[in-house]
Amino acid sequence: xxxxxxxxxxxxxxxxxxxxxxxxxxxxxxxxxxxxxxxxxxxxxxxxxxxxxxxxxxxxxxxxxxxxxxxxxxxxxxxxxxxxxxxxxxxxxxxxxxxxxxxxxxxxxxxxxxxxxxxxxxxxxxxxxxxxxxxxxxxxxxxxxxxxxxxxxxxxxxxxxxxxxxxxxxxxxxxxxxxxxxxxxxxxxxxxxxxxxxxxxxxxxxxxxxxxxxxxxxxxxxxxxxxxxxxxxxxxxxxxxxxxxxxxxxxxxxxxxxxxxxxxxxxxxxxxxxxxxxxxxxxxxxxxxxxxxxxxxxxxxxxxxxxxxxxxxxxxxxxxxxxxxxxxxxxxxxxxxxxxxxxxxxxxxxxxxxxxxxxxxxxxxxxxxxxxxxxxxxxxxxxxxxxxxxxxxxxxxxxxxxxxxxxxxxxxxxxxxxxxxxxxxxxxxxxxxxxxxxxxxxxxxxxxxxxxxxxxxxxxxxxxxxxxxxxxxxxxxxxxxxxxxxxxxxxxxxxxxxxxxxxxxxxxxxxxxxxxxxxxxxxxxxxxxxxxxxxxxxxxxxxxxxxxxxxx
RNA sequence: GCGCCCGUAGCUCAGCCGGAUAGAGCACCGGCCUUCUAAGCCGUAGGUCGUAGGUUCGAAUCCUACCGGGCGCACCA
Numbered sequence: 355x356x357x358x359x360x361x362x363x364x365x366x367x368x369x370x371x372x373x374x375x376x377x378x379x380x381x382x383x384x385x386x387x388x389x390x391x392x393x394x395x396x397x398x399x400x401x402x403x404x405x406x407x408x409x410x411x412x413x414x415x416x417x418x419x420x421x422x423x424x425x426x427x428x429x430x431x432x433x434x435x436x437x438x439x440x441x442x443x444x445x446x447x448x449x450x451x452x453x454x455x456x457x458x459x460x461x462x463x464x465x466x467x468x469x470x471x472x473x474x475x476x477x478x479x480x481x482x483x484x485x486x487x488x489x490x491x492x493x494x495x496x497x498x499x500x501x502x503x504x505x506x507x508x509x510x511x512x513x514x515x516x517x518x519x520x521x522x523x524x525x526x527x528x529x530x531x532x533x534x535x536x537x538x539x540x541x542x543x544x545x546x547x548x549x550x551x552x553x554x555x556x557x558x559x560x561x562x563x564x565x566x567x568x569x570x571x572x573x574x575x576x577x578x579x580x581x582x583x584x585x586x587x588x589x590x591x592x593x594x595x596x597x598x599x600x601x602x603x604x605x606x607x608x609x610x611x612x613x614x615x616x617x618x619x620x621x622x623x624x625x626x627x628x629x630x631x632x633x634x635x636x637x638x639x640x641x642x643x644x645x646x647x648x649x650x651x652x653x654x655x656x657x658x659x660x661x662x663x664x665x666x667x668x669x670x671x672x673x674x675x676x677x678x679x680x681x682x683x684x685x686x687x688x689x690x691x692x693x694x695x696x697x698x699x700x701x702x703x704x705x706x707x708x709x710x711x712x713x714x715x716x717x718x719x720x721x722x723x724x725x726x727x728x729x730x731x732x733x734x735x736x737x738x739x740x741x742x743x744x745x746x747x748x749x750x751x752x753x754x755x756x757x758x759x760x761x762x763x764x765x766x767x768x769x770x771x772x773x774x775x776x777x778x779x780x781x782x783x784x785x786x787x788x789x790x791x792x793x794x795x796x797x798x799x800x801x802x803x804x805x806x807x808x809x810x811x812x813x814x815x816x817x818x819x820x821x822x823x824x825x826x827x828x829x830x831x832x833x834x835x836x837x838x839x840x841x842x843x844x845x846x847x848x849x850x851x852x853x854x855x856x857x858x859x860x861x862x863x864x865x866x867x868x869x870x871x872x873x874x875x876x877x878x879x880x881x882x883x884x885x886x887x888x889x890x891x892x893x894x895x896x897x898x899x900x901x902x903x904x905x906x
Numbered sequence: 907g908c909g910c911c912c913g914u915a916g917c918u919c920a921g922c923c924g925g926a927u928a929g930a931g932c933a934c935c936g937g938c939c940u941u942c943u944a945a946g947c948c949g950u951a952g953g954u955c956g957u958a959g960g961u962u963c964g965a966a967u968c969c970u971a972c973c974g975g976g977c978g979c980a981c982c983a
Contacts, residue, residue, distance in 0.1 A: 384923080392926075401925060404963075414963080439926045440963065485983075527983070640981050651908065651979085658981040665983045690977050693910055719911065719976075760931095761919070764911060766976070768918060773932080782931065784945050792943055799942045851920060854930075865938090865947040884942095906945065 414441030532584030
């Protein structure tokens with residue numbers, strides 16, 4: 355807000371300079387307005403003069419002097435201007451401007467930080483999309499939380515968000531699942547059985563088989579088809595996945611079964627459309643997609659010689675459906691092991707005449723679990739993995755969600771179970787939550803001491819002049835644009851870092867200054883400040899799906 | 907061999923559409939509870955930002971090459 359106002363003033367200043375002949379239109383560049391790392395350099399700083407100096411071949415400090423002249427000092431926004439270093443113009447904003455943020459936060463409350471940049475735009479966030487072959491593993495957990503946080507962020511800035519889970523309950527994987535279940539079933543009945551070579555070895559298969567035995571006895575012992583076993587397994591596993599997601603507070607608007615693409619002939623449509631454009635050809639009994647036309651190193655098979663499509667074809671058809679359903683933006687959250695599929699799908703939608711820049715793929719790197727200082731090896735098939743449920747049992751939902759979001763998607767995430775469980779006191783999650791609990795406690799304390807906070811409109815804002823108080827206000831002021839930037843960049847970790855920093859600022863302030871004291875006007879102002887900080891901490895935590903406890 | 911990601915403090919990681927002395931948490935060491943929650947605070951220490959070039963007034967940030975690690979490169983998904 356404040357930054358945007360200053361930016362606007364800077365733009366006017368540039369225009370005025372052109373009119374006065376200080377510099378020419380050609381000097382336009384992407385000059386920036388930023389918050390300097392060093393507080394001695396003011397609240398904001400612009401490199402405008404230096405950027406222009408490069409283009410105009412003039413002395414940057416002389417140009418900076420002209421910028422200062424044009425910007426001028428105004429009580430409403432600019433308290434002082436100084437030229438520093440190679441030609442920075444450092445701007446100090448009056449305390450009153452920062453203090454005015456307080457009532458804004460308190461009045462807006464839960465709405466503070468919400469934005470409108472996405473208004474009128476429909477976005478689809480596809481995530482998890484795990485086929486029902488087993489419980490969700492920690493890798494899925496990261497994706498689930500990441501996708502959910504991204505969806506929450508996008509909603510917060512005004513997008514109309516749909517969350518979708520795409521899955522496939524047909525195909526080889528599922529057949530093997532059914533065979534594995536049948537084998538366990540026969541085993542439980544004490545009958546001869548043959549466990550598939552690459553079958554699923556997890557105990558959950560045995561549980562499903564046992565349930566099947568309890569329900570149907572040995573009625574299925576002569577059943578040759580894998581179908582009933584597959585269906586039973588699928589049903590149970592989906593119930594399990596769904597339960598895990600619910601536990602993580604994650605909901606989907608839609609589950610999209612790959613199957614429907616076949617039933618409606620959408621798969622055939624894609625092939626026909628591509629063939630018409632000459633992008634498809636037959637070779638060795640298979641149907642190939644001319645991906646080399648899109649700069650790829652080799653062409654790819656769409657339909658195998660057996661007549662079955664590869665995963666590529668339904669993926670393309672699915673994305674075409676996304677376009678047809680009218681989304682302005684499609685966000686796919688994938689594990690990095692799916693990286694190879696991305697260029698093919700994008701080439702596919704482009705070939706079909708859609709704008710592939712409307713699809714953004716967020717690839718997240720793997721999660722490595724560390725226990726007792728050693729890395730835990732994971733494989734779904736061998737069932738040597740830690741499930742999300744087990745993780746939640748150990749560390750709780752808040753810690754799991756927070757930890758999964760602490761790293762940017764590009765980075766591998768090391769989840770140290772020892773740290774997250776045994777030493778949970780040192781947890782950054784608690785650090786932030788403790789800040790919130792403290793803030794609630796202060797309000798209770800004030801009430802019990804009979805110190806009324808008073809009317810917001812009557813607060814002596816000018817009393818909030820300590821450096822720590824102004825710093826807190828500056829952080830609060832920065833929150834809305836932080837949310838907006840994090841949303842558009844699809845990077846929830848920014849919010850996590852912000853919350854840690856804000857909590858830190860508050861803890862520090864709390865230890866240095868007393869909020870409730872003898873000076874009533876000052877106490878009231880500080881209580882309102884505490885309330886504003888609480889509101890932002892709570893809003894931020896809520897936005898990433900972590901609870902903001904009233905006491906700890 | 908090719909593509910994508912990563913390489914920043916002892917460890918885990920921010921910062922990366924170029925900016926002024928490179929940050930946080932953990933771990934280590936030393937302090938702070940008769941007063942609003944010590945799950946907290948204050949202080950000390952810790953760095954050739956993988957290496958070498960290049961662009962620039964200015965590079966952790968952009969470009970190139972190389973080194974190291976991860977993930978892919980199926981008529982599996």
